[in-house]
Amino acid sequence: MLVLSLSCALPFPALAANPSATIDIDTGSVINYNPDFRGLNNEPERTPIKMNAADFIDSAIDYGRIGFMRWPGGTPTNSFAWKLGATDAEFNGQTQKEPRRYYNQLYSRRYQMAKGGERISDYVEFLQKTGAKAVIMVNVLQYNPEQARDLAKYLNDNHVPVLYFELGNEISFYVPESGNQQAAFKTGTDYLDRAKTFNDVIKSAYPGAKTVISMSNTQAQSFDEDVYQYPDKYWDAITTHRFRGNGSTPAAAMTDANGYLDDWNSLIADNYTSHLTNPKIFIGEHGVTLGGLLDNTQYGGIYVSESVLRLVTNPNIAYLAGYRMTNGVFTPSVDYSMPLEDAYQDGATIDTAGLDMAPYYSTPAASLKVIDGAINQGTTAWGTTVTGGDTVTKTGGTMPALFAQAFKGDNGKNYAVITNKSANAHDVVIRLDGSNVTAAMTKTYTTSADPLTTNSPDIPDAVAVQTEPTANPVLVPPYSVVRVEWTRSSQPAVPRPTHLMNTEAGNQTVTLKWQPSLNAAGYKVKYGTASGNYTHTIDAGNALTASIAGLANNATYYFAVTAYNAAGESALSNETNATLASPAAPMSRRAYAETAGNIAVEWQSVAGATGYKVKYGTASGSYTSTVDAGNNVGRLITGLTPGTAYYFAVTAYNGRGESAASSEMTATAAGILPLAPYDARITGESSTSISMSWTPARAETYHEYFEDGEANQWTQNKGTWSVVTDNGRDANLYQSPQEGTGLTIFSSSATGNYEGEAMAEQVAAASGKAAYAYGVVARYVDDNNYYKFVYNINEDRFKIVKVQNGAETVLAGKTRAQVLADVKAKSVDLSKLLMYIRVEGNTIECSLNQLGPILKVTDNTFPSGKFGLYSLNVKTNYNWTRIYRNNAVSYTVYRSTRTHTDFTVLQSGITGTSYTDNSAAAGTTYYYRVTSQNANGSSYHHSNTLRKN
Secondary structure, three states, X not given: XXXXXXXXXXXXXXXXXXXXXXXXXXXXXXXXXXXXXXXXXXXXXXXXXXXXOHHHHHHHHHHOOOOEEEEOOOHHHHHEEOOOOEEOHHHHHOOOOOHHXXXXXXXXXXXXXXXXXXXXXXHHHHHHHHOOEEEEEEOOOOOOHHHHHHHHHHHHHXXXXXXXXXXXXXXXXXXXXXXXXXXXXXXXXXXXXXXHHHHHHHHHHOOOOOEEEEOOOOOOHHHHHHHHHOOOOOOOEEEEEEEOOOOOOHHHHHHHHHHHHHOHHHHHHHHHHOOOOOOOEEEEEEEOOOOOOOOOOHHHHHHHHHHHHXXXXXXXXXXXXXXXXXOOOEEOOOOOHHHHHHHHHHOOOOOHHHOOOOOEOOHHXXXXXXXXHHHOOOOEXXXXXXXXXXXXXXXXXXEEOEEEEEEEOOOOEEEEEEEEOOOOOEEEEEEEOOEEOOOOXXXXXXXXXXXXXXXXXXXXXXXXXXXXXXXXXXXXXXXEEEEEEEXXXXXXXXXXXXXXXXXXXXXXXXXXXXXXXXXXOEEEEEEEOEOOEOOEEEEEEOOOEEEEOOOOOOOXXXXXXXXXXXXXXXXXXXXXXXXXOOOOOOOEEEEEEOOOOOEEEEEOOOOOOOXXXXXEEOXXXXXXXXXXXXXXXXXXXXXXXXXXXXXXXXXXXXXXXXXXXXXXXXXXXXXXXXXXXEEEEEEEEOOOOEEEEEEOOOEEEEEEOOXXXXXXXXXXXXXXXXXXXXXXXXXXEEEOOOOOEEEXXXXXXXXXXXXXXXXXXXXXXXXXXXXXXXXXXEEEEEOOEEEEEEEEOOOOEEEEEEEEOOEEEEEEEEEHHHHHXXXXXXXXXXXXXXXXXXXXXXXXXXXXXXXXXXXXXXXXXXXXXXXXXXXXXXXXXXXXXXXXXXXXXXXXXXXXXXXXXXXXXXXXXXXXXXXXXXOOOOOOOEEEEEXXXXXXXXXXXXXXXXXXX
8 A cells, every 4th residue: 555645745736826907997087978878779570579568678677778779670671661560572672682681571571460560659668668769760772751751750749769860771782882782872972862851851850850871881982982071961970880700710700809899999080080070970780790600609798898898988979789689688589480470371460479488688688788787877987997917819919808997877886897808717906096996896797618608599598697796806707798886875866857758648637658767766747738837746656657637628738757866856858748639630641552452551640649540441431441550650451352442541549539530542452563673773874864774573473371271273293292280380281291202383383483482391201211301393394304492301401403304413502501601690490491492594593591592503404394392201391382473564764853752754664674764964863763563553662763963
């Protein structure tokens, strides 16, 4: 037996100490920033989420103070019709040059209709209950100025606090220099000229409105130069988006992201403040490269958090968004896409507010909760320096691993917010005005040893917000975002003024609703019969609503609200008024055939209205049906008979009654209309002529949902196909055979150029087979000659296959991993494959789910043939099929010398896709649009507008 004495035992190595650092806070160095500086983007239209759902609002309140919420969101704005609360079929037709967005928005519309619309009234309710201000996206690509005027008027009539109206989203992508999307504007100057009309009508309808114009972040330099040189800088702020930071390895991606972090303020100085006089900048979106290695990871959260901390002290940054409420703060872990689709197919709606979505924080949202818990608690940042600590690599060098910014909260607390970009924990001493902080401190943070950690439905709290007491020095964990707070004063500051929104007249009563004010303990309602002269005060306690009784009908009252706490009472809110009478009749805007069997009806809001009713029938003045539209100013009336004329009138109502009817509107329900062509472009231009061309848009011309239990017009060529019922979903599905080849063809389908779509859900596979596949078929000639787009299960590979004389040739293929890498996506749901095959001339292009095109080849073997479905040794349920094709037979070109109005027909009956105008006068600026026609009528929208200088 061997025994070692203590004297000869080898010493254990000492554990390495954490790197140390010091944060010095100088309260004499004060930087003020705007109240509610930090807000969120939002894109709920591609989800079952309704913005006024209780769990959605509760999640926003739990997150903390949200300064503002963009609506309807970023990119989807360009396809969204705000009055109808849905993606517009025509607007989305204009995105067909942008397939990633086009395919996303195709199913967004169906989701929106199945959940009852993405209504502006839901958004307004969300704002009132959470205290967030509004940032409104104005679709200058598709709206006419009157639609923007009505939007501003609605917001003003409903007392919605709007920080900014954004005049378009990422507009620099829509000029020829970019090449990414169709050229909606010829130059930056063209954009600014046309946006000026929107600016003017918005400011006329919403007093005090501020507008924001789009810049390119140097991606289209001539566009930015046009902004710098524009003589009439009518806008109030500029906006830019920035998504940077990626690489082939995690280390390279983090190095790249760090370089962009470090140059944020120099980018602003070099590209904006050096060219514009003291510009106000609104950053609506920013983060790491979308779809890159760091996207939706802990390091992505560190990046966006530190970006905010670096920018909050920049005097030119007015407000700063970044990241999302939907699929960010509120990320559903339950997928309800199929119930929504099934409801849409049945023409039904789902009360999605009652669904259990089991939401969780996406990884960056967790870190943003940490920093926003400091930033939105006040308006003062203090000078903050960090010494010591590790360094990390950045492009071209190194930078400190730690960054910190201190804040003075209006709630009596001080904050130091810290990011750690390194793999090492740090011991950090916090000093205030030269002395170590000795007060009791609390640490709230996110951290992960792996910077690529991401939250998911399976592991929703891989990166969680944690809170615990801390000593000083503070242990700052690796790859972390940390908020340290301590009490400065036991008494919060006097609350900020609240904002009074709803003022609803009733019978001898008025019901008021206002926004929560930071640090308020209660609210007082003040009112009287003269503006600014409030002779009555009611203490409403800590509620956000009050009903004032004992008022005189037909009289007008004026209201304001104050917030109070132990420190005092706030200044007055905005003033609202109410006349205790039914509202005036709304002004009619238009009724038009939207999609097959559907008519859209639109009107203008009325001050004092709490809702509207649409009344309609098939005889003028005789309205046999009524639909309550709620507090919205548009409604899509569905299920109408094509070829029948309908007549519409709208009334407004409140608690005192219903208004007289609007002037009557009429429209004839149509069959399948064509969509306006897209990607109109100038092919030649001289002083007296302009040549142009355009691309026909694909419209949905057929669908089969199998809900009637039949597979009408489908021919079973191979195997036995049957319609089966999924009782759990209350849905019918078209099912392929489990063994052997299954091939079924839509016998009445288009045969030349078209796109076929099908939702394939794998059920079961045969055993012991060499190959398993399923998918869609195009240009079927016979059982031995066609193209197919399939997912080959045993190879985990997507393929375009040509079957010629029974022999198969793979024309293109990618593994699932290759597909995900190419489109920068994390995963694809193999249980539900939404498969598209488009045949156009010699081009075969195949798309998948929301990912857009994944395979593309050219082949001229089969110039025509039908659409079908295919399986090989896999029982597959096909939930639906759709066909899209160009159904226009002619085009009409319009011309005007004004940007948005007075367009007259220049030439109709054009059967080609090009036109030359030789009648232009030299020196005159002209604008051109193109519409499509078929036997059912004309497209209700137009192509992108071309400008001839």
